Amino acid sequence: MPLPSPTSPPPGPTDPLHLRAGGVSLVLDLPAAGPPAVLHWGADLGPLDGAALRALATALAPVAVNNGPDVAARVAMLPEAATGWLGAPGLQGHRDGDAWSPRFRRTGHDLEPVDGGQRLRVRHTDPDAGLDLLVEVELAASGLLRCRAELRNTGPGPYALERLDLALPVLPVAAEVLDQAGRWSRERAPQRRPLTVGTHLRENRRGRTGPDAATVLFAGEAGFGFGAGEVWGLHVGWSGNHRSAVERTSSGDTLLSGGELLLPGEVVLAPGESYTGPWLHATHGVGLDDAAARIHDWLRARPGHPRSPRPVVLNTWEAVYFDHDLDRLVRLAEVAAELGVERYVLDDGWFLGRRDDTVGLGDWYVDPDVWPDGLHPLVDRVRALGMQFGLWVEPEMVNPDSRLAREHPDWILQTGGRLPVPARHQQVLDVARPEVSAYLLERLSALVGEYDLAYLKWDHNRDLVDAGSTATHRAGVHAQTLAVYRLLDDLRAAHPGLEIESCSSGGGRADLGVLQRTDRIWASDCIDPHERQQILRWTGQLLPPELVGSHVGSPVSHSTGRAHDLSFRAATALFGSFGIEWDVTSCTPEERAELAEWVAVAKRFRPLLHGGRTVRVDHPEPALWAHGVVAPDRSAALFSLVMMDRPATWPPGPVRLPGLDPDADYRLSPVGPGAGPRPAFGSARPAWQSGGTAHSGRVLGTVGLLPPALQPDQAAVVHLERV
Ligand code: DGJ
Numbered sequence: 001m002p003l004p005s006p007t008s009p010p011p012g013p014t015d016p017l018h019l020r021a022g023g024v025s026l027v028l029d030l031p032a033a034g035p036p037a038v039l040h041w042g043a044d045l046g047p048l049d050g051a052a053l054r055a056l057a058t059a060l061a062p063v064a065v066n067n068g069p070d071v072a073a074r075v076a077m078l079p080e081a082a083t084g085w086l087g088a089p090g091l092q093g094h095r096d097g098d099a100w101s102p103r104f105r106r107t108g109h110d111l112e113p114v115d116g117g118q119r120l121r122v123r124h125t126d127p128d129a130g131l132d133l134l135v136e137v138e139l140a141a142s143g144l145l146r147c148r149a150e151l152r153n154t155g156p157g158p159y160a161l162e163r164l165d166l167a168l169p170v171l172p173v174a175a176e177v178l179d180q181a182g183r184w185s186r187e188r189a190p191q192r193r194p195l196t197v198g199t200h201l202r203e204n205r206r207g208r209t210g211p212d213a214a215t216v217l218f219a220g221e222a223g224f225g226f227g228a229g230e231v232w233g234l235h236v237g238w239s240g241n242h243r244s245a246v247e248r249t250s251s252g253d254t255l256l257s258g259g260e261l262l263l264p265g266e267v268v269l270a271p272g273e274s275y276t277g278p279w280l281h282a283t284h285g286v287g288l289d290d291a292a293a294r295i296h297d298w299l300r301a302r303p304g305h306p307r308s309p310r311p312v313v314l315n316t317w318e319a320v321y322f323d324h325d326l327d328r329l330v331r332l333a334e335v336a337a338e339l340g341v342e343r344y345v346l347d348d349g350w351f352l353g354r355r356d357d358t359v360g361l362g363d364w365y366v367d368p369d370v371w372p373d374g375l376h377p378l379v380d381r382v383r384a385l386g387m388q389f390g391l392w393v394e395p396e397m398v399n400p401d402s403r404l405a406r407e408h409p410d411w412i413l414q415t416g417g418r419l420p421v422p423a424r425h426q427q428v429l430d431v432a433r434p435e436v437s438a439y440l441l442e443r444l445s446a447l448v449g450e451y452d453l454a455y456l457k458w459d460h461n462r463d464l465v466d467a468g469s470t471a472t473h474r475a476g477v478h479a480q481t482l483a484v485y486r487l488l489d490d491l492r493a494a495h496p497g498l499e500i501e502s503c504s505s506g507g508g509r510a511d512l513g514v515l516q517r518t519d520r521i522w523a524s525d526c527i528d529p530h531e532r533q534q535i536l537r538w539t540g541q542l543l544p545p546e547l548v549g550s551h552v553g554s555p556v557s558h559s560t561g562r563a564h565d566l567s568f569r570a571a572t573a574l575f576g577s578f579g580i581e582w583d584v585t586s587c588t589p590e591e592r593a594e595l596a597e598w599v600a601v602a603k604r605f606r607p608l609l610h611g612g613r614t615v616r617v618d619h620p621e622p623a624l625w626a627h628g629v630v631a632p633d634r635s636a637a638l639f640s641l642v643m644m645d646r647p648a649t650w651p652p653g654p655v656r657l658p659g660l661d662p663d664a665d666y667r668l669s670p671v672g673p674g675a676g677p678r679p680a681f682g683s684a685r686p687a688w689q690s691g692g693t694a695h696s697g698r699v700l701g702t703v704g705l706l707p708p709a710l711q712p713d714q715a716a717v718v719h720l721e722r723v
Contacts, residue, residue, distance in 0.1 A: 014109075016053040020044060021117045022143025022294060024284055028120070029057055033105055035078040035090075035135050036122050038169050041145065042230070042284050068251075075253050077135055077166050078149060080104070087249045088199070088257065091133075092162040095155055099129035115301065116141030130155020132274075135166070142297035145282040149259075153269035161267040164277045165243065165259035170232040174219035174254055177246055178231075178288075180212075180538055185526035185559050187211040187507035188538040195219055195254065199247040203261055207428070207464020207477045208504050209239050209511040211524075216283070216541050217244045218291070219256060225618040227287040227658050234258055235295070235542060237512035238278035240464075240481030256282065263475035281512055288541060289615050289658070296544040296614065299515070306499065306519045309606055310546050311342035311388060312599050313579030315457070318527065318558050320583065322349040322356055324370050328585075330381050335584045337385035339592065340599035343579075344382045345390035345457055350375065352403065358425040361397045362404030364443035379451050390455030390499075391447065395440045396484060397426045397461060404439075411436050413476050415468030423462035430469050432479035437487050441494075448495050457522065458488075460504040481513075488517040501549060510539065520549050520577050527553030527581055528560040529572035530713050533625060533642055536576055537616060545629065546610035550576025552595065554583065564713055566591060567677045570598035571640055571715040575609060575627065578602035597673045605638055605671075605719070612637070615659040623647040624707065630659040634697070637720040638671065643710035654704030657720070660697030664722045667694045668705070671717035676708060683709030689716070694723055 016039055019026040027039040027048075039060055048056070062072035069084035076083070078090035082103040094100040104124035111120045117140040124133040134150040147166050153159040177200050182189040188211075193200065202214040218224075220231035234256040236242040244258035259277045267275050281298075285291030299305055314336040320328060324346075333344050352367050354360035360367075366374050375391075382389045398405045398412060400419070405412065405427070412427045414420055419427060429436050447453065469476035492498060502509045502518040506525035515521070521543065524535045532550070539548050550573040556563045573579070580595070587595065602609075609629050617626035624647055628639035639657055660666060668688040670676045675689050686706045687693050695705075700720075708716050 015050045016057050017111060017120065018045070018048050018053055019118045019120065019137070019139040021139045021141050022297070024139065024143035024145065024294070026137070026139050026145060027053065027056060028137070029074060030106060030109060030122060031074075033103065034073070034080060034083060035076040035104055035124060035133065036137070037074040037076045041168055041232070041282070042171065075167070075169065075255065077137075077147065077168065078104075078133065079167055079255070086251070087247050087253065087255065088165070088245070090149070090165050090167060090257070091151065093160055095130065095157055095159045099131065099155065099159065102126040102129040102131050104131075104133050114138065125154070131159065140298045141301060142294045143284065144294045144298040145284070146279050147282070148277050148279045150274055150276040151269070152274035153271055156271060158271075159269045160265065161269060161275055162262055163259060164275065165257045166277070166280055167255040167257035168232070168234065168282050170219045170254050170256060171230070172252065172254060173221050173230060174232065175222040176224065177217070177219055178224075179214040179217040182212045184211050184505050184508070185524055186531060187510075187524050187535055188215055189534065190538055195246065195248060197248050197250055199245050201243070201245040203243050205241050205261065207240055207467055207480065208460055209509045209514070211506065211508045213511070214244045215510075215538070216291075217246060217256060217258070218288070219246050219254060225287060226289045226616040227618055229287060231285055231288060231291050232256060233283045233291050235281040235512060236278055237281055237516075238481065239484070239509055239511050239514045240477050242278065260478065263477060266475040266478050278513060292541050293613055295542060299544060299547070304516075306546060309603075310577045310610055312340060312602055313343045313345055313549070313551070313577070314341040314584070315345045315347055315551060315579060315581045317347035318553060318581045322354065324349045326371070326377055329378050331585050332583070333378070333382050333385055333387065335587075335592070336580070337387055339580070339584060339596045340603065341387055341580065343388040343390055343455060345392065345455060346375070346378065347392040347457065348394075348459070350391070359399050359401040361394055361399040361426050362402040362429070364393065364395075364447065375451055388454035389451060390457060391451065391453050392457045392459060393444065393447075394459040394461060395444060395487065396429055396431055396480075398429050399426050401425075410470045413464065413467040413469060413480070415466045415475075420466040423465070426462055428462065428464055428467060428480075430471065430476055430480065431487060432469060432476060432483040433471050437483055440487055441490055444491055445494050448491070448498055453498065455499045455501065457501045457503055458518070460509055462505075485513070485517060492517060507535065507539065510543065512542070515543070515547065520547055522549045523576065526557070526559040527551055528557035528562050529564050529569045530562060530644065531560065532572050533644060536572070537625070537627060540614050540616070544610070544614060545576050548576040549579060551579040551581035552598065553581050565677070566594050566598070567672060567674075568713050568715055570595070571672060571717050574598070574602055574605070574717065575629070575640060578606070594673045601671060608636055608638055613659060617655055617658065619655055621647045621649070621652040623712075624652045624655065626655045626657075628657065628659070634659070634661040634664065635722045637666070638717065639720070640715050640717045641705075641707040641710065642715040643707075643712055645712055651709060652707070654706050656702065656704040657700040660700055660720070661722070662696065662698035662701060664697050665694050666697060666700065666720040667692070667723045669719045669721075671719050676716040677710065677714040680709040680711045688718065
């Protein structure tokens, strides 16, 4: 990205800038020396004139304190050690040991309106260090704040960059930290701790977003929840190594920060070269739902956001695994079509030699032993049944036991003259090598073209370990991440309309970088609905339901061995991009009928589910969860009341339904076959499950709705319509 030429005069003093949108204010100080500093990021301050902004800057002017620098400085968005800042600096790097502590001066800035929000670009230079810096800040219409930095080497020799992180201050009222952890098949599990002096640092060296990514790192008021408490959150929109942190210093500053995590020597800028860091997405809210809504609204406002009704999917993975057999797969398609499925996705196992996971990755040709006529007989049948056809691929990966690896051993990322430790019997291709990306683009394009594919499920099943390039002899994760983005962009440009799902051993690549070029994430390899309740609840902190693949699995979960009835499996999957991943040819007629009803429910409610506002309920009983989606005009809502465990009291009491119009009356109807799950033995159903009950939004939000006597792992879904 070229640095724009200065359009404003070299700086003298500038009034602070006030960016306002979506209920958020961002007030920035633009000092002549140093990058911009945040005076306020949070609730809207209303209109402020120049005098009021100057008064705010004066009121917040740092004061010298004993035993500190004689001239106190405000911490900048790119914190500089040269100002006396003793926390983590934003920029780390050097020019052969020199230029390691730059002090930037502002050279110009532009502020322009963009799509209901504003974008600011602030340019800086440090001629002594031989560096130029651009800081971009965008406050979107939804109130989502995005920022990123670009560094250019204007000096005589190479500049080794180690880190370029941006930081945003949060108010001292922030007393707790919440982010996400997790692992394979248990992604995005929340974790919470007090915010104390020191750093809560999340570093990722997996070369992919990771099932354990922080996702959104929050600092907030003590006890903040879904509906209450001021929170500030940060998400790094990057699918490679990254870092996010909340740091509280002894000077009383609290900063959320993040950026790409660069490996040693990974980015060395030649004279004239520049590096651009990933977009950081920062969201403020009163409660986590408010903060989530700012991200969801921003995503939904993108021109490329999927707008057509999200098709009901059947994915073959847990139905057949590697056992690809035309008759069996056709039978599966026929039953799927009867159920109302709209998109059939053939998962792993279709390409050369792929009878298990030890062989074939990289050889993206249909295996003639299993598919003598190519995929055509299956694709044709699927189309004739009225469904779209989608295909699984894992482009970045290669099995050593493949034609590709034998022909091009140097295409594998590696270092030290040895191959990286294998994982799932596979290695990673160096996609940044032009010949590798050209090969992958040709293969993927050929497949999409030959079969007129509507959809690719793009998988990535291992971490990048020792990921060095044999071409550059450097660590290659940064280049790999950019090259994969380019490959996705090129493929989509060549095949407009092609949709892509981002999968990585389940939900290991779910971030706003990859989602700029994909249409859905696969949330997890774990389809156990009990686990999925948690995964969906917390994936929803970043992503709206239409982007989150959510399938009904078989009665006994393949990943946990737990058994669940269809009602709970389907009611759980409903609050996402709905699909089925189960050998439906083995269903009883009753199961088929019930599943078909759930498919109809998913289709009926998808405009609401995929366009409404996500709300999650803070209930004092930890066993009872509730979540819902409320239409933007609050004319309708769908809520799910979920019993995750055995509650301490029986019954656990009413559940307040947030987000409704207090002055409107809503008619309540139970959703799903049989008007909801069977009540616990000896228990009656609450009146609303018989239908016809109506209450005002005020009553439902203040008094609440009585859940039925749910047993553990049951969910009751209720539809509310304004009368
Ligand atoms: C991991 C994915 O998460 C699964 O859904 C499936 O596609 C397998 N890979 C196939 O190998």
